[in-house]
Amino acid sequence: MFRGFLKAGSGNTSVAKLLLGSSLSAGFVFAISANQASQANSKTIIAVEPLTCDLVSAIALPSTPVTCLIDRKQDGHDVNISPRQAQALKNASQVFTLGQEMTPAIKKWLDNPITVVVGVSAIEIDDDHDDHDDHSAAKHDDHDDHDHGDLDPHIWHDPHNIIKMGNIISKNINKNISFFDRETKKVLKERTQAVNSILEDLDQWIQRQVATIPSDQRTIVSKHKSMGYYGDAFGLETLSLLDSLGHSSSLKPQTISKVITELREEKVQVLFPEQQPPSKLLRNLSRQTSTPLAKQQLFVDGLMPTGNTISVAVHNTCTIVNSLGGSCNKKTATQLESKWDSLTKC
């Protein structure tokens, strides 16, 4: 199966040329690319964020090309869509995205009927902490800051939310399969079920790891508001300095002093960097409060430089669990990672 990747700003390489591979001579590529491009484009699914792309690749039929729009190394919150990426978006058969809450740059494409949002505005969020019925409001924020104006887009940190995202993806791919093509519909259903089952197992695995953390040490402190769903799903408090887009404009002196007070009250053991080297903001906070930084960073905005949707959940969980005095059994998750790979790499 082809799993294409669209590099930002990589010049004039066409999607068709990427599809054809580099072994062909330039002239030959040119000769057949027009035809190939029209065929490829009419069928190509584009997934905007790297994690969305990994999930779409696991569910989509092996015969359907899936192209990832944004590079893993880019900050999705602040990414710009290049003219070439815009062209690819125009030519796709379907576009899947977490939506403008995660990737503000995608806002312009949301009116396009082929664009399917699978993010926070599209799913029902389970909420054990709140009696409100309004599922569109942010209820996953830090306990200190009930901010309804700011929808937290980092939903995938709760594996049950990835299942919901996957079900939307599957439903929309299914719409494009002919009613009479029962076999293809069956394969899609099986792939969706396989994805859901891996994610249920991941959820169980995370629960077992988090259970090893001493109950008075269950607080995650990080820079931007991104681990709220994880905290809600697995019973950890979350505390952050910046809003869910990581914008420092939201950082007020009161916020810092409030966080410092809470760090002391909650006897927080460790602060979690979201980048290496850790941000200046977190290093200052660490110094001011004599709270050490975790050795490893959390990958809060999607995939790691390598690995899949399961790998990043396993990495983050082991980083959290081991830093907070628990003990993470990483080995037992290896099978889940490779099961996922067997769906995306075929």
Ligand SMILES: [Zn+2]
């Ligand atoms: Zn983020």
